[in-house]
Amino acid sequence: MKTLLITGGCGFIGSNFIHYALAKYRQYRVVNLDKLTYAGNPANLIGLVDDDRYRFVEGDICDPATVGPLVAEADIVVNFAAESHVDRSIMGGAEFVQTNFNGTYTLLDSAVKHGVERFHQISTDEVYGSIDEGAWTEEWPLAPRNPYSSTKASAELLVRAYHITHGLPVVTTRASNNIGPFQYPEKRVPLYITNAIDDLPLPVYGDGSQVRDHLYVEDHCSAIDLVLHQGEIGEIYNVGGENDATGLEVAKVILKRLGKDESLLKFVTDRSGHDQRYALDSSKVQALGWQPASDFRVAMERTVDWYVENESWWREIKERQDYKDYYQRNYGNR
Ligand code: NAD
Ligand code: DAU
Numbered sequence: 001m002k003t004l005l006i007t008g009g010c011g012f013i014g015s016n017f018i019h020y021a022l023a024k025y026r027q028y029r030v031v032n033l034d035k036l037t038y039a040g041n042p043a044n045l046i047g048l049v050d051d052d053r054y055r056f057v058e059g060d061i062c063d064p065a066t067v068g069p070l071v072a073e074a075d076i077v078v079n080f081a082a083e084s085h086v087d088r089s090i091m092g093g094a095e096f097v098q099t100n101f102n103g104t105y106t107l108l109d110s111a112v113k114h115g116v117e118r119f120h121q122i123s124t125d126e127v128y129g130s131i132d133e134g135a136w137t138e139e140w141p142l143a144p145r146n147p148y149s150s151t152k153a154s155a156e157l158l159v160r161a162y163h164i165t166h167g168l169p170v171v172t173t174r175a176s177n178n179i180g181p182f183q184y185p186e187k188r189v190p191l192y193i194t195n196a197i198d199d200l201p202l203p204v205y206g207d208g209s210q211v212r213d214h215l216y217v218e219d220h221c222s223a224i225d226l227v228l229h230q231g232e233i234g235e236i237y238n239v240g241g242e243n244d245a246t247g248l249e250v251a252k253v254i255l256k257r258l259g260k261d262e263s264l265l266k267f268v269t270d271r272s273g274h275d276q277r278y279a280l281d282s283s284k285v286q287a288l289g290w291q292p293a294s295d296f297r298v299a300m301e302r303t304v305d306w307y308v309e310n311e312s313w314w315r316e317i318k319e320r321q322d323y324k325d326y327y328q329r330n331y332g333n334r
Pocket of ligand 1: 007008009010011012013014033034035036037038039040041059060061062079080081082083084085099103122123124125152174175176177178179183184
């Protein structure tokens, strides 16, 4: 039996990864440490309550007293826990610095004290900033441009330092925009799908020309799995879906799949410091044998269909007062 400590496992990607890992590896146990912020949802893991290989611990990755014993019993740590939404980081960055930077520090420090086989840091393409043409390789300098991405880049520097200084066996993956089941409906794709179902406007920041690469979350999980087991210690791997699309293209594909009219598109004030384009060169992880299984059309269709079929999951979130307050705060004056 191997024990994986997964942090942030009640969020979007972490919960998908827990399902993926427990389905694939009979001999793995998962301990999920999650603070249950607004984005953490135990309902994402409801299917695992009777699986005795799964244990949930409610707690904060910034708290050494909580983290220490969990790291001590783990063979592997995979750090998903983060404040993850760019718009919220623009409204206020304190929790981003606390969780994304101090939380990563607490985990690293504990991992050195107790010794682990691997520490896998889940990072993002946003650490590179914005690129007008071409694609980033892993050697590209870090040049984050918003508070969220700068805390993720800072966390990466700590991970690197703990490897060089203390010999901690680390790997890092930098992924592009994930889409799929269990994504909190503040992120563009689930927000657009759920708004469109209710005939509400789809807010398009600026002119909708910004380009993002889209990665189906299951493809991200398979890449994490591969790097976790076969990636070289100390290395960083880009993970992109090779599914570029502009904001307007994404909105139109969603409306078409749902049979809704483009009159639902609403151009609103742009995001401050909006990154124009992200593009990853993923040849390094591909050389390990990874390929995304879902192209843009398949990834979008599977995603739209999941939200159509799982209406109670997202309605429960959108009916919460904290969601309504956030929505008013972010979109009220746009
Ligand atoms: P999410 O916001 O859906 O989930 C984050 C989870 O972390 C939540 O369950 C939350 O409760 C938990 N959490 C937050 N602060 C915590 C703390 N102090 N202690 C313990 N748990 C805490 O995020 P996501 O979209 O699933 O992203 C997961 C990771 O992947 C993040 O590190 C993010 O930077 C990275 N990432 C995300 C994307 C994407 O497209 N969503 C792409 C690349 C990388
Ligand atoms: O690229 C990886 C990153 O992808 C992750 O590191 C982040 O955690 C994740 O949130 C995501 O960041 P983005 O800022 O790219 O995702 P978001 O869904 O917030 O926005 C996607 C694009 O859509 C971006 O160009 C802004 C635009 N947008 C977003 C929202 C919420 C809109 O036009 N309207 C909106 O209402």
